[in-house]
Amino acid sequence: MTSQATGTTTAERRITFFQPDVFDGDRATLLDIIREVGGSAGQRFILGDRTGEFERTLRRSLGAEDVVACGSGTSALVLTLTAMGVGAGDEVVAPAFGCAPLAASVVHLGATPVFADIDPWTMVADPAEAERHITARTRVLMPAHMFSVMADMPAFVALAERHGLRLLEDSAVAQGAVLKGIPAGLWGEAGIYSFVQVKSFGMPGEGGVVVTRDAEIGRRVRMLRNHGQDGRRRFLHHVIGHNSRFDEIQAAFQLHRLPGLAGRLERRAAIADYYTERFEPLADAGVVPPPRGREGRCYYVYSLLATERDALREHLAAHGVDTHVYYPRPLPRQPAFAPYVRPGDRWPHAEEASRRILALPVYAHLTDAQVEHIADTVCDFVRRRRPVGRAAHPAPARGVSP
Structure with missing residues (x-):
């Protein structure tokens, strides 16, 4: 059988796991964006107009209350857990099978990750197993969508309501997935996407967003990502924040790639x-x-x-x-x-x-x-x-x- 792209047999050309030419068709556009941002009068390389436009575009397309662009999907988890008030002495129930940030984001806040087993076929968090691990110290349920299947979010919503817990979706790999008409990331109080190169909406660098139906979570994450400043006045720090700011070049590039x-x-x-x-x-x-x-x-x-x-x-x-x-x-x-x-x-x-x-x-x-x-x-x-x-x-x- 002949490859449409090369004219060689598929056995003669190695099929890499990660796409090697992911941005080849966008190279000229990316160079134009770099020149445009680098040569602009404002010299704004982070959290400028392009980032704002990118956030608004995603917010409209998802039907979210707010979308906040961050430095990575991992930092989006940390910022959202912080906005939810997670800290020392708290527990967060997460799946035992998944990426390290599921646990590391919790540990960084002085809280304890509690690992629940997964469904044996879909390999996503099992709501019954998660419930078995809930204690008086549990603050947040954090199911993660995995490589082929979303977690059972209706069951997790019911579980969170039954026990009075916060619900955060690790939807880093699930952008574009929809369950019962609701996009991944918007079943819980907040969710996150990752834009690292190999993700479905990857870009040539690190980045991510928090998506939420809760305006207060959006407001707090927006402040936390920029050293605790609220954006209205520089060098006025309302809370202890982080440096998790989004790049203007990447925002423009993602706007170009989104259609x-x-x-x-x-x-x-x-x-x-x-x-x-x-x-x-x-x-x-x-x-x-x-x-x-x-x-x-x-x-x-x-x-x-x-x-x-x-x-x-x-x-x-x-x-x-x-x-x-x-x-x-x-x-x-x-x-x-x-x-x-x-x-x-x-x-x-x-x-x-x-x-x-x-x-x-x-x-x-x-x-x-x-x-x-x-x-x-x-x-x-x-x-x-x-x-x-x-x-x-x-x-x-x-x-x-x-």
Whole structure:
């Protein structure tokens, strides 16, 4: 099969896990933006008019009360927890399986992360497990949307209301995901997105936003990100703040890229649909795709659960396909967070996910030929170990501009 982009066979050209040419088509625009911002009379490189426009544009598109641009998705978590009043002696319930900032953002505030186990298939926080870890010291529930699926936010909303807790969504990887008509990030009191390069709306640098329906959270985060200043008067510091300010060059670049986001997400969704259709017949042979459908789906990463994960990864590598393991250890098994583990706590589903999870390339610039090669290689691995039936399959949707 021939690659549409290069004319070479997919086996001859390595398929990288992260998109290598993500900003190639925007290079001239980015250089123009750098010249424009650098040469402007105001010489405003952070928190200027472009950042404000970017925040307003996202706020309108999401239907949020406020959107506050920050230095990173991680700092967006820290600022939001701070705005919610989390501090020493408090507990925050977070999933045992996820990215380090889930726990580190809590520890930085002197609070304690409490790790709840996950759903064994979707690998997102299990509301029943989260409830089991609620104590008199619990202040916030912080579910995280993972690589293919949003957390069960209706259940978490009900859980937070039942126990009188704050609800913060770590939606860093879920921009564009929608559940029951509500965008990821707006189910709780606040949510966050990350714009690090490899995310679905990545940019050439660090950055993120807090999205919220609560004007007071927005006001406090806006002040906290800029050394505790409220923006009306410089060098008047109302609270102890942080330096988590957004770059004007990046704001202009994200405004330029935003109109194409829906098309890029649609291409990712089409690839994910195709993978799932190809891989569903492999479940009995130990390769399990995420649930099919698009409701509440995240397309930052497409993750399988594979009984022979390491052997499958080696097989894909031998056929020119790079993969990634998110994450090789659950958070409470990381040395940095082990001191916060409570005696007797166990996370069997998180442990199993760490042994079995394997992420495949799913970025919008993949050609149909590359997508088919990846799927064929996974199916070939299974056939070599256990013959399975192979249903006819369509090609992924074509014609979506990256």
